[in-house]
Amino acid sequence: xxxxxxxxxxxxxxxxxxxxxxxxxxxxxxxxxxxxxxxxxxxxxxxxxxxxxxxxxxxxxxxxxxxxxxxxxxxxxxxxxxxxxxxxxxxxxxxxxxxxxxxxxxxxxxxxxxxxxxxxxxxxxxxxxxxxxxxxxxxxxxxxxxxxxxxxxxxxxxxxxxxxxxxxxxxxxxxxxxxxxxxxxxxxxxxxxxxxxxxxxxxxxxxxxxxxxxxxxxxxxxxxxxxxxxxxxxxxxx
Numbered sequence: 203x204x205x206x207x208x209x210x211x212x213x214x215x216x217x218x219x220x221x222x223x224x225x226x227x228x229x230x231x232x233x234x235x236x237x238x239x240x241x242x243x244x245x246x247x248x249x250x251x252x253x254x255x256x257x258x259x260x261x262x263x264x265x266x267x268x269x270x271x272x273x274x275x276x277x278x279x280x281x282x283x284x285x286x287x288x289x290x291x292x293x294x295x296x297x298x299x300x301x302x303x304x305x306x307x308x309x310x311x312x313x314x315x316x317x318x319x320x321x322x323x324x325x326x327x328x329x330x331x332x333x334x335x336x337x338x339x340x341x342x343x344x345x346x347x348x349x350x351x352x353x354x355x356x357x358x359x360x361x362x363x364x365x366x367x368x369x370x371x372x373x374x375x376x377x378x379x380x381x382x383x384x385x386x387x388x389x390x391x392x393x394x395x396x397x398x399x400x401x402x403x404x405x406x407x408x409x410x411x412x413x414x415x416x417x418x419x420x421x422x423x424x425x426x427x428x429x430x431x432x433x434x435x436x437x438x439x440x
Contacts, residue, residue, distance in 0.1 A: 212238035246270040246283035294320035317348035323355040380404040
């Protein structure tokens with residue numbers, strides 16, 4: 203068990219979330235935790251060794267320090283439960299809003315790789331959870347960002363956060379955009395990500411020539427020489 207690197211707890215199908223716990227394990231036994239339609243109950247100290255967290259269609263409670271279990275309850279430590287988390291992958295998962303404030307259970311500035319996938323706003327009540335999710339995950343130190351299948355309403359909220367006087371993601375190097383209307387948001391995403399050197403586009407409601415036309419301005423994404431469009435590599439046009 204000491205050689206275990208990944209813990210993957212998954213439930214297939216459309217059944218309600220399944221709870222596992224209470225669990226007790228060595229916090230440094232594994233570095234990657236993947237939960238799919240599953241929630242776990244454990245003392246927050248057990249999460250201390252996680253470097254990569256993947257949440258698939260599950261509760262976002264693990265992202266909120268105030269919604270974790272602590273042996274010191276009702277005293278909740280300010281230090282994040284997952285201090286070593288650097289890679290976060292979120293698929294169809296939103297924060298659970300309660301009467302308590304949101305305190306990230308990880309160091310926001312330590313997240314270097316972020317994937318946001320299948321984020322959909324189902325009504326006015328889902329606005330705050332999505333905005334809160336964006337606020338605690340979109341940080342200026344990101345180096346890799348994947349945006350996949352985010353609906354228009356959610357993307358409008360995303361744009362409000364990245365529209366700043368200076369680039370929101372000044373050191374972001376790798377960007378993947380998939381199943382999104384890039385035509386509607388390119389004018390906001392490009393200025394926010396000036397250091398991009400790796401670009402992958404999949405089903406973005408633009409054809410390749412429209413993308414190349416957008417890249418004619420050398421001041422936008424100046425480091426890009428080639429890009430991947432629907433699985434094919436293309437050179438940039440000037």
